[in-house]
Amino acid sequence: MADFDYDLFVIGGGSGGVRAARVAAATGAKVALAEDSRLGGTCVIRGCVPKKLMVFASEYSEIFSDARAYGWDIHEGSFDWGRFAGQLNTELDRLEGVYRGLLEGSNVEIFDQRAKLAGTHEVRLSDGSTRSAKHILIATGGHPVRPEMPNAHLGMVSDDIFHMESLPRSILIVGGGYIACEFACILHGLGVEVTQFYRGAQILRGFDEEARGLIADQMQERGIDLHLGTNIVEMCPADAERPEGPAGEGLGAPVSEPRPDAEGGSAGPVWVKASNGMARSFDAVLFATGRAPNTRDMGLEEVGVTLGRRGEIVVDDFSQTAVPSIYAIGDVTDRVNLTPVAIREGMAFVETVFKGNPTPVDHELIPSAVFTQPEFGTIGLSEEEARDREPVEIYCTSFRPMQTAFAGRPDRVMMKLVVSKETRRVLGCHIVAPHAGEMIQLAGIAVKMGATKEDFDRTVAVHPTMSEELVTMKSPVRSA
Structure with missing residues (x-):
């Protein structure tokens, strides 16, 4: 040997x-x-x-x-x-x-x-x-990548956020995935004026449609200026001459190299023209459009x-x-x-x-959380994925939670179970609420074990909590 x-x-x-x-x-x-x-x-x-x-x-x-x-x-x-x-x-x-x-x-x-x-x-x-x-x-x-477009280097990527010398007064975030949405909520909460462009019809593609719609509504309710179906067509330094030629001409600049520990962040105010006709300057631009x-x-x-x-x-x-x-x-x-x-x-x-025990990787039923405001916790199939596979029942409730309702805030939360009609197993659990990440970790154990809707029903509610709704929803809101 x-x-x-x-x-x-x-x-x-x-x-x-x-x-x-x-x-x-x-x-x-x-x-x-x-x-x-x-x-x-x-x-x-x-x-x-x-x-x-x-x-x-x-x-x-x-x-x-x-x-x-x-x-x-x-x-x-x-x-x-x-x-x-x-x-x-x-x-x-x-x-x-x-x-x-x-x-x-x-x-x-x-x-x-x-x-x-x-x-x-x-x-x-x-x-x-x-x-x-x-x-x-x-x-x-x-590593995060910038889009292939002229002057893309003027925008930050997620690595750069942690190296900013100061907070910008305004920022444009480009993207609709969890990184874009999380930083939109974070920076807004820190007092930055946040505008977000996403070229798709709704943020958080691939997640449960009802949940992502509620999160988008809540982000806008809080003051994030979200523009769907929108993308950048031109950008340049705010004090430079505006680009000439048709929008988008000259695309094809190479994607930026990875910068694991980038210093500094944005190079200064950036002028942006959008596909929806908006044209304005931002103190910073953040590209959250993908990783490689x-x-x-x-x-x-x-x-x-x-x-x-x-x-x-x-x-x-x-x-x-x-x-x-x-x-x-x-x-x-x-x-x-x-x-x-x-x-x-x-x-x-x-x-x-090293232990002689061939062990395949288990990628089934992985709980995850998106740290938007409100948070999103999810495991299993979305309603859309499940109904394409088999007949299902949907148990869902949305309400104003006690803590913020008392304070006069319009915040809403959502609890949702996707249930197989045939086996009664809970195929998906989706929570939009403060601390949803903490809740989905525990709910994920039950879903991973193959719990049925009746197993959830047999569990006594902890009152008064938001999560008690997971075990008190008795009738489906719809079948699919």
Whole structure:
């Protein structure tokens, strides 16, 4: 048998790669990991964690008025972005240190540099040296991309948000997915005037139609200027001469390169012309129009790894590529791009390769949350997906929750169950409400276990709560 420097070499130090490295090392394997940016990856450094802290910060803007309605003599001040950003960076530094400590404590050798494939069992580091490994795991994640249009570099992407020196007074957010909608709500809550363009008919494509409609209504109710069926056709610096020629002429500029730790943010006020005829300047523009796998210049195809249409690494149910010694997990495979899923994929990889227990990845019934205001928690099939598969009953209620109704706010929440007529199993659960992410984690256990509508009905309600509606809806609102 050939001798290798390592049993496993992991390329990528995000949540999935770090977990796989640590668990593999715990089996006695000799493991190394390379990361060219910061340990923790997108989720910890420029995604879930800093975004959720921004969500928390943005929610305080409504707490002051609510407190007064409840009898408190309290007055809001102004939001200090600099103070918050400083505290945020301190926390991210702490978390990165935790990740490094976990790897070192597991005896994983860390290389703080870029790595790429040099062979089916070989990795080349950016310092020119090479290392060999019996198994190679690619966990390089993804990066946000700008659209192919002139002057797209004037706009920020999500990575840049966390590096802004100050908050803009106004911002245009382009996109309608969860990243665009979350940042629209966050920045509005921090006092920024937010305009959002989405070229589709409704935001949050792919989610339950009734839920996404309510979220769009609530975002507009709060003051976000949402324009559907709308896109940018021209943009340039606000103080520059306006572009000449027909709208959109000159499209085809290359998509920007990934900028994992971009500095600064927007280059200054940007003039924008939209497809709906709007033309105005914004202090900043944020493109939240998609992400792409980090597979460029990795040596993948040269050694026989197959890439998909979007540049994603093609793997089987066990995360194995077309090259038997090379595996891939997480966003770089573009399967289900969620941090807990990448971690699960990493665990399944170790079970399969290092514990002799072939374990396929389970991508069925994954609960998830969108941290808009209000939040959206979901698991399973949307009403539209379910009715295309089989006859279903829909149980749904929407109401003003007690806490905000007392304060005079018009907020509405929604609880929805999609139920199979034949088996009575709950095929989908959708919650639009404050703390919906917390609720869907618990509801997700029941749905994953195969609970029926009658199982929900047998559960005694916790009163008074919003979530009690999940177990008190007795009659379907419609069948499909």
